[in-house]
Amino acid sequence: xxxxxxxxxxxxxxxxxxxxxxxxxxxxxxxxxxxxxxxxxxxxxxxxxxxxxxxxxxxxxxxxxxxxxxxxxxxxxxxxxxxxxxxxxxxxxxxxxxxxxxxxxxxxxxxxxxxxxxxxxxxxxxxxxxxxxxxxxxxxxxxxxxxxxxxxxxxxxxxxxxxxxxxxxxxxxxxxxxxxxxxxxxxxxxxxxxxxxxxxxxxxxxxxxxxxxxxxxxxxxxxxxxxxxxx
Amino acid sequence: xxxxxxxxxxxxxxxxxxxxxxxxxxxxxxxxxxxxxxxxxxxxxxxxxxxxxxxxxxxxxxxxxxxxxxxxxxxxxxxxxxxxxxxxxxxxxxxxxxxxxxxxxxxxxxxxxxxxxxxxxxxxxxxxxxxxxxxxxxxxxxxxxxxxxxxxxxxxxxxxxxxxxxxxxxxxxxxxxxxxxxxxxxxxxxxxxxxxxxxxxxxxxxxxxxxxxxxxxxxxxxxxxxxxxxx
Numbered sequence: 475x476x477x478x479x480x481x482x483x484x485x486x487x488x489x490x491x492x493x494x495x496x497x498x499x500x501x502x503x504x505x506x507x508x509x510x511x512x513x514x515x516x517x518x519x520x521x522x523x524x525x526x527x528x529x530x531x532x533x534x535x536x537x538x539x540x541x542x543x544x545x546x547x548x549x550x551x552x553x554x555x556x557x558x559x560x561x562x563x564x565x566x567x568x569x570x571x572x573x574x575x576x577x578x579x580x581x582x583x584x585x586x587x588x589x590x591x592x593x594x595x596x597x598x599x600x601x602x603x604x605x606x607x608x609x610x611x612x613x614x615x616x617x618x619x620x621x622x623x624x625x626x627x628x629x630x631x632x633x634x635x636x637x638x639x640x641x642x643x644x645x646x647x648x649x650x651x652x653x654x655x656x657x658x659x660x661x662x663x664x665x666x667x668x669x670x671x672x673x674x675x676x677x678x679x680x681x682x683x684x685x686x687x688x689x690x691x692x693x694x695x696x697x698x699x700x701x702x703x704x705x
Numbered sequence: 706x707x708x709x710x711x712x713x714x715x716x717x718x719x720x721x722x723x724x725x726x727x728x729x730x731x732x733x734x735x736x737x738x739x740x741x742x743x744x745x746x747x748x749x750x751x752x753x754x755x756x757x758x759x760x761x762x763x764x765x766x767x768x769x770x771x772x773x774x775x776x777x778x779x780x781x782x783x784x785x786x787x788x789x790x791x792x793x794x795x796x797x798x799x800x801x802x803x804x805x806x807x808x809x810x811x812x813x814x815x816x817x818x819x820x821x822x823x824x825x826x827x828x829x830x831x832x833x834x835x836x837x838x839x840x841x842x843x844x845x846x847x848x849x850x851x852x853x854x855x856x857x858x859x860x861x862x863x864x865x866x867x868x869x870x871x872x873x874x875x876x877x878x879x880x881x882x883x884x885x886x887x888x889x890x891x892x893x894x895x896x897x898x899x900x901x902x903x904x905x906x907x908x909x910x911x912x913x914x915x916x917x918x919x920x921x922x923x924x925x926x927x928x929x930x931x932x933x934x935x936x
Contacts, residue, residue, distance in 0.1 A: 526765070547751040
């Protein structure tokens with residue numbers, strides 16, 4: 475817990491209100507909040523279990539929301555929702571950090587705010603809910619957590635900029651973009667590539683730089699997408 | 706279906722008996738059995754959904770069966786059960802092949818017996834069960850399918866031979882095995898490596914060959930494990 479004392483029970487109570495789930499067995503919640511830095515009794519096993527349920531619940535939500543899209547798209551959309559950043563985003567909403575149990579080293583090293591620790595704790599909480607009540611109850615709560623994001627997610631979420639640009643242009647009947655390497659400079663171990671992205675007469679060419687040709691192309695495509703969104 | 710005619714209904718009936726689940730909506734079962742070679746109305750979306758539930762159900766079964774093992778071990782054990790071969794093994798038990806719906810090309814190309822097609826169809830059947838009844842009902846059936854394998858799986862399942870040999874020797878208090886490259890022969894594009902595995906006085910050294918040093922070491926370790934099992 476962040477601090478010892480009588481406020482801990484209150485903090486846990488508030489956390490459960492935010493989660494939308496009250497634990498019959500508070501020890502299970504504490505275990506879910508225990509990072510491995512506290513010792514061998516930690517949340518790693520619960521995280522394994524919870525991760526599997528989160529992946530299923532989000533898979534089903536996307537399956538129902540997009541009745542026509544192919545499984546490859548469903549897979550990609552799920553990966554954008556159930557990734558470290560996506561989970562940490564939820565963990566921040568619930569302010570899991572305020573109740574995390576960390577070993578001394580992690581506490582001093584800023585572990586309380588580390589995205590991966592928060593994401594893991596959130597999944598562990600799901601595993602703990604399963605064991606506290608049932609898979610069905612836990613799945614209902616998880617579905618509620620993800621509902622707002624599932625409702626607004628776009629089919630192109632998780633696509634890289636080059637792919638999104640290409641799909642956008644093809645949908646409008648335009649030619650695919652071309653990329654040209656304009657320049658490579660810098661030392662051998664720290665090269666900087668500059669690439670131009672050209673989509674013909676529809677819009678001015680854009681440029682992007684990066685530590686690899688691929689990254690520079692993505693940067694140029696991102697700028698092009700931003701330019702097209704402004705027009 | 707393998708053949709047209711009045712026997713199809715019977716085949717589907719028998720399949721459902723083997724699966725331990727009877728579909729209220731037979732069209733869902735047919736969709737689950739439809740490989741993508743039959744057209745756009747195929748089982749790929751259902752497979753995505755079913756795969757997620759299978760992974761969860763097996764995760765929970767292993768979590769309960771091994772209350773003490775770490776999540777890394779649970780992960781490895783699940784991967785050995787929920788892999789193409791593991792799923793295809795079950796698909797063979799249920800003789801899913803007899804009811805698969807394949808396009809002409811796949812039928813002629815032996816698709817009916819392809820492990821990946823059978824594994825995918827099994828997962829699609831799980832997805833179809835979810836939509837036919839409920840996640841809870843589908844999960845119960847899937848848990849029954851995997852129960853025999855979960856009951857007998859060993860903590861070392863899925864470990865490579867070198868790791869198993871090392872863990873075996875360490876458990877007995879012996880030194881770790883050493884590997885020595887004895888020979889490399891053959892043309893540059895088809896080298897054959899020969900490696901010796903030595904565990905000291907406990908047993909004679911073994912040899913293994915392979916197209917890489919790593920593979921040769923694994924072969925030598927496998928032979929050593931077999932030798933120790935015989936002793």
